[in-house]
Amino acid sequence: MVVANTTVEEVLAALEQADTLESIQDAILKLREHFNVDNMVYHWVDSAGEQYGYGTYPLDWAARYQEQNYIRIDPVIAGCYKRFHPVDWKKLDWSSKAVRAFQTEAIAYGIGNQGYSIPIRGPNGQFALFTVNHTCDDDTWEEFTETNRRELILIAHYFNQKALEFEPNRAPEQSQPLSPREIDAMTLLAIGYSRAQVAETLSISEHTLRVYIESARFKLGASNTTHAVARALSRGLIVV
Amino acid sequence: MVVANTTVEEVLAALEQADTLESIQDAILKLREHFNVDNMVYHWVDSAGEQYGYGTYPLDWAARYQEQNYIRIDPVIAGCYKRFHPVDWKKLDWSSKAVRAFQTEAIAYGIGNQGYSIPIRGPNGQFALFTVNHTCDDDTWEEFTETNRRELILIAHYFNQKALEFEPNRAPEQSQPLSPREIDAMTLLAIGYSRAQVAETLSISEHTLRVYIESARFKLGASNTTHAVARALSRGLIVV
DNA sequence: TATTTACTCCCCAGAAATAGCGATGCCAGA
DNA sequence: TCTGGCATCGCTATTTCTGGGGAGTAAATA
Numbered sequence A, B: 001m002v003v004a005n006t007t008v009e010e011v012l013a014a015l016e017q018a019d020t021l022e023s024i025q026d027a028i029l030k031l032r033e034h035f036n037v038d039n040m041v042y043h044w045v046d047s048a049g050e051q052y053g054y055g056t057y058p059l060d061w062a063a064r065y066q067e068q069n070y071i072r073i074d075p076v077i078a079g080c081y082k083r084f085h086p087v088d089w090k091k092l093d094w095s096s097k098a099v100r101a102f103q104t105e106a107i108a109y110g111i112g113n114q115g116y117s118i119p120i121r122g123p124n125g126q127f128a129l130f131t132v133n134h135t136c137d138d139d140t141w142e143e144f145t146e147t148n149r150r151e152l153i154l155i156a157h158y159f160n161q162k163a164l165e166f167e168p169n170r171a172p173e174q175s176q177p178l179s180p181r182e183i184d185a186m187t188l189l190a191i192g193y194s195r196a197q198v199a200e201t202l203s204i205s206e207h208t209l210r211v212y213i214e215s216a217r218f219k220l221g222a223s224n225t226t227h228a229v230a231r232a233l234s235r236g237l238i239v240v
Numbered sequence C: 001t002a003t004t005t006a007c008t009c010c011c012c013a014g015a016a017a018t019a020g021c022g023a024t025g026c027c028a029g030a
Numbered sequence D: 001t002c003t004g005g006c007a008t009c010g011c012t013a014t015t016t017c018t019g020g021g022g023a024g025t026a027a028a029t030a
Helices: A008-017 A021-035 A059-067 A075-082 A097-108 A138-166 A180-190 A195-202 A206-220 A225-234 B008-017 B021-035 B059-067 B075-082 B097-108 B138-166 B180-190 B195-202 B206-220 B225-234
Strands: A039-045 A051-055 A114-121 A127-134 B039-045 B051-055 B114-121 B127-134
Touching: A008 A021, A008 A138, A021 A039, A021 A051, A021 A138, A039 A138, A075 A114, A075 A127, A114 A138, A127 A138, A138 B138, A180 A195, A180 A206, A180 A225, A180 B225, A195 A206, A206 A225, A225 B180, A225 B225, B008 B021, B008 B138, B021 B039, B021 B051, B021 B138, B039 B138, B075 B114, B075 B127, B114 B138, B127 B138, B180 B195, B180 B206, B180 B225, B195 B206, B206 B225
Parallel strands: none
Antiparallel strands: A039 A051, A039 A127, A114 A127, B039 B051, B039 B127, B114 B127
């Protein structure tokens, strides 16, 4: 694969200055041209399952993806969500039937067979992906990712920075912080303790514990304990 | 500030091959030399408050830090934990009395007054920091970070990768996959639905739903619904 | 000093979850 | 073919959680 001679440095510098969505799109197009790949996408996955992103995927595929809620079966999402590091799509689990149907459909919509995705995380459980996608054979792709991994990681980082600038309301999705006792309670509940066990562990009455759970629930906007624990987890307020 | 002429590329390549702790330490020393800074540290902060890391901080300071449990007041930890992006120490909140005492003590132990820390995150709320630290004036430091930000981000990434290799038990654990219906159930529970609501949403009887919850609980080794949802979340089996 | 925040404790009634035993049919892989 | 996993439905009794009250202390903050 030949890589064009626009420098990534230039594009990153431009991206850093970018102050409109158009200029970001422009950067992504330049980068696609530079790396000479089919697609390049930044994809934000919200804790509420909301999605957001920009890139070069065909619009009808993006619409289809959203409409079918493919995020729930997309192995790229699932795989990156579990990992720290950039992932080659080949290494993902495509074995399930639904997933293979999804893959076939994606290719029909013009998505390349090869892909390389970089997971990006932030506080409050925020999660995004930067993906490079192409149609070629395994060896070519291997060589491409080997060669460009470092730059792609950096680019992912820069796109994420820009995404936050443009969608600041997605960043401080943080809720009121939990008090230490509330964190204790949520943490112990998340590791499977019953209320009685938690109360005993914290050496407080079960009634007191309940007050913590309730206030945590309130702070987290949760409708029950399970919901509260789930939110605390996905916002990174507790870690299990 | 003069930057020595060992190339970062070389060090990163060496780091990639590193298979002993010594070689990692060696890489960190080379990098310190290259960037000509006082200290360079990779610091992992575990969910349980466990710590782990390597770098060039004086051993007595590291010991002191651990012993005093300074992680609880360290504004670098607090600040990076809240942010996505590299942070200059100057931008952190040093206003509290305890924090200033901490800072004074750190400097006495040989820590530079300037610092630049890069937060790194992974699944399950894992969190680490890569820090460059130096003694100089603000303008010099500004110029240094401006110049080297990109490389530092990459380096942070590589150190994190190595840290995971050497501490595989810190990586997320695998478990039996959940069936589609189990995923549905767990997901809806995680977003706050009660059993009745979930059953209605999935158009199944509450009893059937219960069977799913129970089998998911069993697969996840969870002792109750909240626990099961927490595990499903932190293993990336569901996304909320 | 006044105010807020966190932490602790108490009662009660009704709603929800859990544990125990069932059952049938379908589909895929060994 | 048969085993195992998946999806679906049923009953009963017990335990646990939730939501509605109220109240006092200590510490930090304004």
